[in-house]
Amino acid sequence: MRGGRNAISSRPITLVIGGDNPVRFWGLTNAERIRRLATAAGVLTDRAPVTGDAILWADTAFAFDPAWFAHIVKNPATMLVSGGRTVLVHLPAGSDPATTPGDRKGLTVIDYDQRPILYNHRLRKRECPFVEPLTADTAEETERRSYYGAYKGVTDILTKYLWPEIALGLTRLAARLRLTPNMVSFIGIALCIAATFLFAGGCYWTGLACGFLFMILDTVDGKLARCTVTSSWWGNIIDHGVDIVHPPFWWFAWGWGTAATAHPLDGRPFAIVLGMILGSYALQRLIEGVFMRRFGMHIHVWRKFDTDFRLITARRNPNMVILFVSLAAGRPDLGLVAVAWWAVASLLVHALQFVQAYAWRARHGALTSWMEQAA
Missing domain, CATH: 1.20.120.1760 (CDP-alcohol phosphotransferase transmembrane (TM) domain)
Incomplete structure (x- = not known):
């Protein structure tokens, strides 16, 4: 796919997936689900980032509503955290690919624990989209939240x-x-x-x-x-x-x-x-x-x-x-x-x-x- 242009820079946005979660979510590994979200959003998934790229980093330890992925993609220098852990972060163009996802310097941090509200134009509703740790014990309930979302x-x-x-x-x-x-x-x-x-x-x-x-x-x-x-x-x-x-x-x-x-x-x-x-x-x-x-x-x-x-x-x-x-x-x-x-x-x-x-x-x-x- 050849899309994924940063709103601020002409550099592409490249996906980096953190972790390797074996738990399946709607029949998919979380890494595969994240790749599908990235492809739909025009984020590159087929190459490693290089210096100068914008980076979209996602942690497979969490399942999250697609609305969060779209929101972070559209907002460079923005990080979503839950329970003190980074879930998604958009590192703007010029970032070092080796930057630690937990480094919040210069980033706008959205804390899911504060239940922030987004307006979803496509689904015509305002809500706090879900973010949940994805484990064998939570998978079924998280699927339910994804479905209702x-x-x-x-x-x-x-x-x-x-x-x-x-x-x-x-x-x-x-x-x-x-x-x-x-x-x-x-x-x-x-x-x-x-x-x-x-x-x-x-x-x-x-x-x-x-x-x-x-x-x-x-x-x-x-x-x-x-x-x-x-x-x-x-x-x-x-x-x-x-x-x-x-x-x-x-x-x-x-x-x-x-x-x-x-x-x-x-x-x-x-x-x-x-x-x-x-x-x-x-x-x-x-x-x-x-x-x-x-x-x-x-x-x-x-x-x-x-x-x-x-x-x-x-x-x-x-x-x-x-x-x-x-x-x-x-x-x-x-x-x-x-x-x-x-x-x-x-x-x-x-x-x-x-x-x-x-x-x-x-x-x-x-x-x-x-x-x-x-x-």
């Missing part, structure tokens, strides 16, 4: 509160079986397609079983990618592409399947309901995309209300809760009608958020996420 801070209510423990077990199983995130994604896609046809045939309970398992695997593939540091451009395209494309097919299939029930939703009512759902879905996505371009942040992270509303806004998972309840009540047709009205209500909330953002910028200047303000 890979969760987005702003997401829907099912992903945030219902899936985590189920998805953790499946993520561990996938890692042990050496499955790649894309393999998990393709298993999920097969279940997603099966759910669509089952809904269309009126086999709602079986379809829901396939659909909910797909929704869980939709969490697992992303967590597996982050925990094993195997994210890829194609993986992100597949994951996000399927997320955007499949919901309209589910809603259409659900309505079509009501023809096999005692309360069919057909003709003009079906067209109106489907139009409400699809129109609101498309416009809501459009508002989110334009908001990102205009204001440089996700619409869901501007204010605390926006973050809280993301839990229940009319996306796939909250909509599936509505459909599940309606099916349990014996009226899948009314469930789709309820989804339509909730989609319209969510669109109106998003439109109001958009207008309020423009008004705020006109009066106060650039928008800042409440998470960054609190960090």
Whole structure:
């Protein structure tokens, strides 16, 4: 790899790994995990440092959140310590490769024991990312912390509160079986397609079983990618592409399947309901995309209300809760009608958020996420 340029100097950043920890973490040695983090960050891993290089030194005795690695890479002359020991240090260009990692002279020291807070833009959350000694006794709990650290801070209510423990077990199983995130994604896609046809045939309970398992695997593939540091451009395209494309097919299939029930939703009512759902879905996505371009942040992270509303806004998972309840009540047709009205209500909330953002910028200047303000 030929990247890893220091923000201050034109010299490359070269990785130096300290120690040789045999304990495996998500099926990897810690040295291999650190190398993957370095490669993803553009840090050179294929040569020894020479005088004049910037150096990124990492201790394999510790497991740490990728957010710490990214933070230290971006901040030369910065050291992360835990329990008095150096975990990560970025020695700036011009450093002697033989410099002792424990030498703090001229460095900004971040003490993990003080629980410093970082704002993770990618995962949209503010937290103190984990740092833990990696031993045979701590490996399982440290994997748990790594897994939960890979969760987005702003997401829907099912992903945030219902899936985590189920998805953790499946993520561990996938890692042990050496499955790649894309393999998990393709298993999920097969279940997603099966759910669509089952809904269309009126086999709602079986379809829901396939659909909910797909929704869980939709969490697992992303967590597996982050925990094993195997994210890829194609993986992100597949994951996000399927997320955007499949919901309209589910809603259409659900309505079509009501023809096999005692309360069919057909003709003009079906067209109106489907139009409400699809129109609101498309416009809501459009508002989110334009908001990102205009204001440089996700619409869901501007204010605390926006973050809280993301839990229940009319996306796939909250909509599936509505459909599940309606099916349990014996009226899948009314469930789709309820989804339509909730989609319209969510669109109106998003439109109001958009207008309020423009008004705020006109009066106060650039928008800042409440998470960054609190960090």
